[in-house]
Amino acid sequence: MELFVNELPFNYRMRPINRQPDIVWGELVLPNLRSTLDNLNVGYRELLKGDLAAIGYGGNVESDFRAISMDYDIDWMPEQQQLDYEKWEREARLRAFNMKITSYFGRYLYSLIENYSIESRGALNAPESWPIYSLNQQYSVKVDEVVPVAGIYVPNRADASAQVLLDGMLANEANIGYDPDTTHAVGRAPVTWMLVERIADSGGGSM
Known part of the structure; x- marks a missing residue:
């Protein structure tokens, strides 16, 4: 984000708001992701204490990335950062999905034994x-x-x-x-x- 802001195109502020990453990412997307991460850290501590309801925090991850994919582009990032973002998004979605199906009747017969898929x-x-x-x-x-x-x-x-x-x-x-x-x-x-x-x-x- 810092690299991008230092080299803004001359007509940048004429773009629609959702095409101005310093606003939508800097003031909305990134703060939301940080808030979700904070909640996950709280949930992890609660889970260590035996509070199984904490696995419900995974739903926030899925909703965050769903909103990002629908409304905001990542093509403003350098290519390597786009690849890194997509890699960690997949990892976060995977873990959140596992939490989701565990928290609400999502497991199937044999899904954690012979039919388990890495x-x-x-x-x-x-x-x-x-x-x-x-x-x-x-x-x-x-x-x-x-x-x-x-x-x-x-x-x-x-x-x-x-x-x-x-x-x-x-x-x-x-x-x-x-x-x-x-x-x-x-x-x-x-x-x-x-x-x-x-x-x-x-x-x-x-x-």
Whole structure:
């Protein structure tokens, strides 16, 4: 931005506002991105404390880049900076998408095991040994009931995947089955969701 501002074309201020990067990027886009980054840092700290609702902060990333791609160009940047911007935009969108599908019933059967795609989801970075989990019989919730406690819930169907449910939200139907052609579920079905809790940090097997 500093390099661009130092070499403004003579008729620059005659352009439409959205073609004046120092205004739209300097006063709108970049401050919005910085605000989103600040919120993500807050969310990360909350997540480390166990607040699963913090994964919802990923939605701000997607909305920011959607607005930029619709309304603002990046062709004012030098070529290398455009390439860098596109690289980091892809990385940010990927991570935000993973947060989004985790926070609202977006996982499908096998999506985190044999059907996991590094190309579309990024590196899984699985631990050498998975934690051990156990059902907590105290907490279960049916479709359209309010989730009492945030956590990982498993459905009472073998052909449906576990999901992260956030306290206060309404439990949804489960994604059932898996279609290898579409890489999506084959349908949805009402289930009873049951909370699972970590009882050991390791010993649950490996990839």
